[in-house]
Amino acid sequence: MQQVLRPSVLVLGAGIAGVSAALHLQQAxxxxxxxxxxxxxxxxxxxxxxxxxxxxxEPYAMPRGLSVLGSLTLFGGYxxxxxxxxxxxxxxPLLRYWWHSAPVRHAAASRHYAKLVARATQEHAPLIEASGxxxxxxxxxxxxxxxxxxxxxxxxxxxxxxGRDFGVATRALTAAELAAAEPGLTRPLAGAxxxxxxxxxxxxxxxxxxxxxxxxxxxxxxxxxxxxxxxxRARAGWTVATDDGAAEGEAAVVALGALSPSLLARHGLHIxxxxxxxxxxxxxxxxxxxxxxxxxxxxxxxxxxMTRGLRLTTGADIALPGARPCHIQLRRAEAAAxxxxxxxxxxxxxxxxxxxxxxxxxxxxxGDALPGRGLWACFGHxxxxxxxxxxxxxxxxxxxxxxxxxxxxxxYAPQRFR
Numbered sequence: 001m002q003q004v005l006r007p008s009v010l011v012l013g014a015g016i017a018g019v020s021a022a023l024h025l026q027q028a029x030x031x032x033x034x035x036x037x038x039x040x041x042x043x044x045x046x047x048x049x050x051x052x053x054x055x056x057x058e059p060y061a062m063p064r065g066l067s068v069l070g071s072l073t074l075f076g077g078y079x080x081x082x083x084x085x086x087x088x089x090x091x092x093p094l095l096r097y098w099w100h101s102a103p104v105r106h107a108a109a110s111r112h113y114a115k116l117v118a119r120a121t122q123e124h125a126p127l128i129e130a131s132g133x134x135x136x137x138x139x140x141x142x143x144x145x146x147x148x149x150x151x152x153x154x155x156x157x158x159x160x161x162x163g164r165d166f167g168v169a170t171r172a173l174t175a176a177e178l179a180a181a182e183p184g185l186t187r188p189l190a191g192a193x194x195x196x197x198x199x200x201x202x203x204x205x206x207x208x209x210x211x212x213x214x215x216x217x218x219x220x221x222x223x224x225x226x227x228x229x230x231x232x233r234a235r236a237g238w239t240v241a242t243d244d245g246a247a248e249g250e251a252a253v254v255a256l257g258a259l260s261p262s263l264l265a266r267h268g269l270h271i272x273x274x275x276x277x278x279x280x281x282x283x284x285x286x287x288x289x290x291x292x293x294x295x296x297x298x299x300x301x302x303x304x305x306m307t308r309g310l311r312l313t314t315g316a317d318i319a320l321p322g323a324r325p326c327h328i329q330l331r332r333a334e335a336a337a338x339x340x341x342x343x344x345x346x347x348x349x350x351x352x353x354x355x356x357x358x359x360x361x362x363x364x365x366x367g368d369a370l371p372g373r374g375l376w377a378c379f380g381h382x383x384x385x386x387x388x389x390x391x392x393x394x395x396x397x398x399x400x401x402x403x404x405x406x407x408x409x410x411x412y413a414p415q416r417f418r
Contacts, residue, residue: 007033009400010240010249012227012263014038015045016204016385018255019211020393021378023127025253026220028401033221033247034212035240043257044385046205047280047354049302049313051142051293053387054121054197057114057166059362060383061101062094078300078336081329083319090318093272096360109362112411114166116364116391119406121199123390131210138200142293142304145178145192145340151298152190159193169196184289185340192294200293203307204386223247227256228263236374251374251400258321258357260365260379264414269369271417274358276316276382279330279351282309285344296340301333309347312337316356316383325353358382366392366412367399376400377414 007030011022014036022032063080087094100109121139128134146152162168173192179185181192201207216222225242230252233239238252254260261271286309293304300315314329330351337343357380359365365380378396381388395412398405410416 006248007031007221008250009033010035010230010238010247010252011255012036012230012240012252013255013257013260013379014208014212014222015043015255015257016208016211016389017045017257017378017381017392018253019208019215020123020127020389021253021255021396022220022393023211023215023218024390024393024397025400026215026218028397028403030401032215033223033249034215035223035225035227035242035247037224037226044278044354044356045208045389047278047313047352048204048386049293049304049311050201050204050306050386051302051304052120052124052199052201053384054117054199055162055168055170055195056384056387057117057162057168058106058110059113061106061362062098078298078329078332079315081315081317081326083317083323083326086318086320086323089320090274093274093360094318096272097274097358097362100361106362109411112363112408115407116388116395117384118166119391119394120387121197123394124199127211127214127390128207131214133207133210136202136207136210138202138292140292141194141196141198142200142295143173143178143181143192143194144295144297146190147296147298149190152193155193155297170194171196182291182294184286184291184342186342187340189340194292200304201386202305206307227254227259228266230263230266232267232373238374251376253376253378253396254369255378257379257385258355260357260377264369264377267370267375269414269417271365271414272360273380274318274360275321276318276356276358277325277353278314278316278356279325279327279353280311280313281330281334281351282306282311282347283343283345284309284347286310286341289341296336299333299336300329301336303337303341310341310343316358321355325351327351356381356383356385361416363412364388364392365414366396367409367414369414371415
């Protein structure tokens with residue numbers, strides 16, 4: 001006969017957001033069970049560029065020009081591609097995203113967003129130390145490289161503004177300085193900006209696995225199960241089916257990334273989502289030809305040295321779940337990278353694909369999803385799940401346990417979409 005698992009809290013989703021929330025809830029003294037359909041981290045927490053972006057004080061805004069939007073749907077840009085077939089169902093969230101991207105509203109969102117980003121490395125640090133994952137981490141930033149002087153000059157002005165407004169530290173590199181720092185580059189570039197505050201990770205999936213092991217060593221429980229079976233019990237609390245039987249908790253946390261709105265909709269809370277797919281591939285022969293990860297700023301991809309080789313990651317491919325993969329951005333990224341590096345052949349026959357959950361107002365969803373019923377949310381980190389996971393996990397735990405939140409939680413509340 002299968003046993004019933006009865007922790008205080010069920011955390012649904014074992015990506016960086018869910019694991020971080022589980023660790024902070026555990027640290028607050030709660031008995032926590034982490035539920036996921038797989039034991040391996042294979043989603044967006046695994047497939048990202050491996051940068052804890054302590055410089056990313058402003059979320060990504062949508063381009064405002066209609067001509068730019070038209071080009072995204074027809075051909076796809078380097079940084080963003082919009083699948084035309086998905087446009088009818090995504091038109092509402094995209095229109096809201098466009099509205100929130102207006103300069104005044106984007107500035108307001110950035111003020112809230114920066115409060116979370118400012119905690120990024122501070123919240124990762126104790127988890128890295130306690131989990132023994134220090135060998136995966138570098139603390140010397142990443143670079144944005146530029147092919148044209150005009151683009152470099154524009155980014156230098158932006159970097160200066162971030163330094164003035166948020167204290168972001170940077171160093172400008174001339175063409176010669178970049179060539180000396182990255183001798184593997186096969187052609188000269190205009191220069192680079194070295195973002196000094198971020199940390200980089202040689203294997204994001206391994207980092208999340210190390211955090212998960214820490215959660216288990218501290219007495220947490222992991223169970224394989226289908227989060228979409230979540231149901232409210234007749235008495236207070238929630239239950240979900242797992243391979244080992246039912247798991248019941250007084251509270252549940254939805255941390256399923258792009259799948260989170262589907263589950264919440266079943267319980268009456270409808271939250272708009274913009275699914276942004278990303279792709280990556282590894283090139284083993286190029287692993288030692290790049291020192292620091294770099295963003296090819298005018299081509300919209302990141303090249304990051306990883307344990308499996310040099311990982312090329314793409315920008316955003318906006319398409320509905322289940323839509324056919326579109327590898328145009330990855331093909332363009334590979335062609336652009338081969339213009340700068342001797343890549344060699346890719347390791348994988350097929351590219352990895354994952355979906356990043358982006359919200360129309362560019363802020364994550366953190367807090368009480370159904371007030372009074374014990375259902376909480378922790379998702380919607382967009383491109384910054386690895387960066388923000390531990391910080392938002394702390395904020396969620398502070399809200400759930402009646403602690404003093406380190407920042408005003410109102411801008412991230414799920415109920416803002418009602």
